[in-house]
Amino acid sequence: MHNTPPFLRILAVLLLVTLLAPVPTAAQDHEPTDDEVNAIAKQLYCPMCENIPLDVCPTQTCRQWRETIREKLAAGWSEEQIKQYFVEQYGASVLATPPAKGINLLFYILPPAAFLVGAFILLRTLRSWRQATIQAEPVVPVQPEDPYIARLEEELRRRDW
Amino acid sequence: MVIHVGYFSLVLTFLVALYGAGAAAYGAIRRKTEFVESARHAMLLSWPLVTVSVLAIVWLLVSGDFQVRYVYSTTSNDMPIYLKVTALWGGQAGSLVFWSWLMAAFASAASLRKWDRDRELLPWVVVVTMVTLAFFLSLSILFENPFARMWRTPDGSQVTAMFQHGGTMPLIPIDGRGLNPLLRHPGMIVHPPMQYLGFVSFVIPYALAMGALITGRTDDRWIRISRRWTLVAWLFLSLGLLLGSWWAYDVLGWGGYWGWDPVEVSALIPWLSATAFIHSVMIYEKRGMLKQWNMVLIILTYALVLFSTFLTRSGVLSSVHAFAESAIGPMFFGFIGISFIVSLFLLMRRWGALRSESQLHSLLSREALFLLNNLLLIGILVVCVWGMLFPLISELVTGQKVTVGPPFYERATAPLGIGLMLLMGVAPLSTYGRASWKPLVRALLKPLAASLLVPLVLALRGITNLGALLGFWASALVALVTLYEFWRGAVARHRRHGEILPLALWRLAGRNRRRYGGYVIHLCTVLMALGIIGIEIYQTETQATLARGEQLTLGRYVMIYESLAQFDSPGGRHITRAVVSVYRDGKYVGEVYPRQDYYYAPEMAVTIPGVRSTLEDDLNVMLVGWEPIPTEGTTFKVILNPLVNFIWLGGLLFIFGTLVAAWPDRKS
Numbered sequence: 001m002h003n004t005p006p007f008l009r010i011l012a013v014l015l016l017v018t019l020l021a022p023v024p025t026a027a028q029d030h031e032p033t034d035d036e037v038n039a040i041a042k043q044l045y046c047p048m049c050e051n052i053p054l055d056v057c058p059t060q061t062c063r064q065w066r067e068t069i070r071e072k073l074a075a076g077w078s079e080e081q082i083k084q085y086f087v088e089q090y091g092a093s094v095l096a097t098p099p100a101k102g103i104n105l106l107f108y109i110l111p112p113a114a115f116l117v118g119a120f121i122l123l124r125t126l127r128s129w130r131q132a133t134i135q136a137e138p139v140v141p142v143q144p145e146d147p148y149i150a151r152l153e154e155e156l157r158r159r160d161w
Numbered sequence: 162m163v164i165h166v167g168y169f170s171l172v173l174t175f176l177v178a179l180y181g182a183g184a185a186a187y188g189a190i191r192r193k194t195e196f197v198e199s200a201r202h203a204m205l206l207s208w209p210l211v212t213v214s215v216l217a218i219v220w221l222l223v224s225g226d227f228q229v230r231y232v233y234s235t236t237s238n239d240m241p242i243y244l245k246v247t248a249l250w251g252g253q254a255g256s257l258v259f260w261s262w263l264m265a266a267f268a269s270a271a272s273l274r275k276w277d278r279d280r281e282l283l284p285w286v287v288v289v290t291m292v293t294l295a296f297f298l299s300l301s302i303l304f305e306n307p308f309a310r311m312w313r314t315p316d317g318s319q320v321t322a323m324f325q326h327g328g329t330m331p332l333i334p335i336d337g338r339g340l341n342p343l344l345r346h347p348g349m350i351v352h353p354p355m356q357y358l359g360f361v362s363f364v365i366p367y368a369l370a371m372g373a374l375i376t377g378r379t380d381d382r383w384i385r386i387s388r389r390w391t392l393v394a395w396l397f398l399s400l401g402l403l404l405g406s407w408w409a410y411d412v413l414g415w416g417g418y419w420g421w422d423p424v425e426v427s428a429l430i431p432w433l434s435a436t437a438f439i440h441s442v443m444i445y446e447k448r449g450m451l452k453q454w455n456m457v458l459i460i461l462t463y464a465l466v467l468f469s470t471f472l473t474r475s476g477v478l479s480s481v482h483a484f485a486e487s488a489i490g491p492m493f494f495g496f497i498g499i500s501f502i503v504s505l506f507l508l509m510r511r512w513g514a515l516r517s518e519s520q521l522h523s524l525l526s527r528e529a530l531f532l533l534n535n536l537l538l539i540g541i542l543v544v545c546v547w548g549m550l551f552p553l554i555s556e557l558v559t560g561q562k563v564t565v566g567p568p569f570y571e572r573a574t575a576p577l578g579i580g581l582m583l584l585m586g587v588a589p590l591s592t593y594g595r596a597s598w599k600p601l602v603r604a605l606l607k608p609l610a611a612s613l614l615v616p617l618v619l620a621l622r623g624i625t626n627l628g629a630l631l632g633f634w635a636s637a638l639v640a641l642v643t644l645y646e647f648w649r650g651a652v653a654r655h656r657r658h659g660e661i662l663p664l665a666l667w668r669l670a671g672r673n674r675r676r677y678g679g680y681v682i683h684l685c686t687v688l689m690a691l692g693i694i695g696i697e698i699y700q701t702e703t704q705a706t707l708a709r710g711e712q713l714t715l716g717r718y719v720m721i722y723e724s725l726a727q728f729d730s731p732g733g734r735h736i737t738r739a740v741v742s743v744y745r746d747g748k749y750v751g752e753v754y755p756r757q758d759y760y761y762a763p764e765m766a767v768t769i770p771g772v773r774s775t776l777e778d779d780l781n782v783m784l785v786g787w788e789p790i791p792t793e794g795t796t797f798k799v800i801l802n803p804l805v806n807f808i809w810l811g812g813l814l815f816i817f818g819t820l821v822a823a824w825p826d827r828k829s
Contacts, residue, residue, distance in 0.1 A: 006714060007703060007714055007715065033705065034705055034706070034798075038702070038704055038798075045564045045566060051420065051423070053566075056417075058766070058768070091561070091562055092561055092562070092563050093563055093564045094564070095563075095564060096569075097564070097565060097566060097569045098551070098564075102559070103558060103559055104555070107551050107555075107565075110547055111543060111544045111547055114540075114543050114547075115536075115540045115543070115577075118536055118539065118540065118543075119536060122532060122536050126524055126529055126532065127524075129519045130521045130522065132519075133522055146600075147592070147604050150592045151649075151653075154592065
């Protein structure tokens with residue numbers, strides 16, 4: 001088994017691997033470290049055991065898949081290429097989130113859209129309540145500017161409950 | 162004998178529950194109080210009856226009667242007694258009876274309450290609780306019977322049934338299969354009961370709400386009665402989630418405390434609507450607004466509670482929690498559907514009557530800010546529901562299976578979470594009713610300026626991650642504003658009553674328990690936010706294979722692999738245990754013992770990390786693999802989680818905060 005390189009060296013090599021375009025074997029001249037394998041495996045999900053990331057899945061199959069990642073890294077594949085390989089082999093469910101195309105765009109659009117709709121409804125409702133309140137009360141009493149007085153008034157009001 | 166007593170107790174409780182529901186409804190409709198009283202007695206009786214069944218199951222588990230299928234599948238001879246007892250909720254059948262037991266406990270407790278002022282609501286509380294209890298019991302009696310035994314037929318095959326069929330012989334294994342090793346952990350003692358308590362206890366506020374709808378009592382009586390129940394239910398639900406994530410963090414061995422697993426998400430969802438409910442109910446009590454919305458929230462919360470139970474128990478979405486799939490799925494689905502439709506129907510009937518004159522003077526008033534709180538919480542709820550449902554939708558519509566994992570949930574909920582934190586920093590300074598922006602801004606100015614110092618100082622010290630800076634800033638703001646509120650109140654009391662400050666603080670909280678209990682809880686969320694920022698943004702890890710004496714470096718820590726030992730241990734396991742010494746900044750700080758326990762009976766291995774825990778960080782060292790000859794390479798994975806223990810610290814103080822908020826006032 002190999003000696004453990006210092007952490008910074010691993011980081012530098014990892015950067016190199018992911019930044020370089022797909023280059024044949026000449027670019028890689030060492031065995032990919034566990035950290036490099038895990039960095040990619042972390043982003044994939046075990047296609048068989050549900051909802052367990054590939055870097056922690058203990059099964060034999062997952063161990064083989066991690067070895068596949070190691071081989072491909074050693075062969076000079078980029079992170080994107082490796083992830084694409086897994087998608088082609090096992091389907092889109094290996095990715096942590098649905099690929100952003102086709103019906104899956106709906107997936108990403110709905111939550112912010114729903115929130116905006118909710119915010120709009122809330123704002124409109126609050127505004128209409130405020131309108132009704134202001135119309136019902138033509139005389140506006142003095143506003144308590146001092147938060148201490150406001151708290152005092154509030155506490156006095158609360159004593160009535 | 163025990164088996165028959167246990168089973169027939171379940172049947173008897175089922176009949177009593179049905180009688181209680183029927184008598185209560187009849188008594189309410191025909192105005193015959195003696196029937197309602199009889200129904201109340203039935204409700205009271207339900208708990209002792211289910212307790213008999215529970216005791217029977219525990220007896221069978223502890224004595225190891227392996228002919229009983231449930232005992233066989235959840236226990237084995239080598240398990241310690243405490244684990245055999247907790248096997249009561251270790252599998253499907255036992256869990257369902259356990260649920261019924263807790264439900265009956267709450268129903269019985271409710272029946273002991275003084276109902277003189279609320280005679281109209283009582284019958285409907287009985288109906289709702291007893292119908293729900295009867296449903297769960299029917300699942301146990303008909304589908305998932307914990308007392309069913311195994312028999313061998315003449316042709317050699319096996320059958321599981323309650324009663325012996327002609328020609329079959331008892332099948333009594335020598336030993337059980339044993340509990341799933343992942344469940345053999347102290348977390349097993351506390352998390353499931355707490356989670357179930359959290360779920361089950363919401364039936365009382367829900368039942369009261371239904372009673373209010375049915376009887377047409379559109380005033381706030383049901384909310385006043387259920388106020389403390391709701392707070393306690395919310396506390397249990399929160400603790401259930403916290404204990405579950407603590408257990409996952411401790412046992413899953415890869416530093417995961419929340420994996421956005423479908424079952425975890427399904428337990429979070431009712432918590433979100435319950436939190437929204439707790440806040441909107443306060444506006445209702447102060448300003449008489451939002452009767453309709455409050456009804457919607459409690460109906461939603463209860464439906465989500467049932468739905469979450471359904472997801473956990475039916476294996477519809479498989480996950481770390483899925484230890485069983487069975488025929489109860491459709492039954493559950495039907496029950497949830499029917500109760501939801503009935504609830505909505507009742508709500509629609511009273512929709513007009515619930516309309517209240519909603520007085521709003523300002524968009525910056527406390528009422529408006531509470532509603533913003535609701536918007537954000539429901540926003541997170543929508544994200545969670547969508548994330549859970551989309552894989553099913555995708556499979557149904559396109560046939561393509563997709564995974565919705567943590568990156569989606571984190572990115573979608575983070576902005577909403579930050580929004581909630583900022584709200585916690587602003588809302589305490591707001592006032593009800595008339596509130597212009599000037600006093601609010603004036604009150605906010607000093608804490609805001611002080612809070613901005615925090616990200617500034619951190620940025621100067623090298624922290625550049627935007628999410629972390631935002632998170633720390635929001636945390637600082639909430640902490641400053643909340644502590645300021647305590648300070649302000651205590652000083653006011655000191656001026657008014659001459660009390661010394663600590664006493665003033667005590668009396669202040671005593672007079673306004675809900676508000677200051679709530680503030681304590683807000684401070685707890687700040688602590689938890691610190692922990693979450695630490696582990697989510699600053700977690701680091703490394704993995705490598707070492708020979709004896711070699712070392713591994715992660716940040717300030719250096720780990721040296723000292724030795725590896727393999728031996729058998731009580732509890733039916735074979736243990737492989739490494740000794741790793743830990744150095745921090747070059748100084749020796751101790752040893753950790755990562756190990757892997759292989760359980761013979763279920764043929765499963767569990768990885769248990771060696772952990773060094775401080776408030777500053779958690780160092781987890783895991784034994785990933787080893788060569789047959791231990792002096793050759795052994796693979797270790799090390800995960801460093803900064804600040805993570807703030808999460809558990811915040812969780813502990815959470816209990817204190819909720820107790821303050823829920824404690825009965827001396828006046829009321």
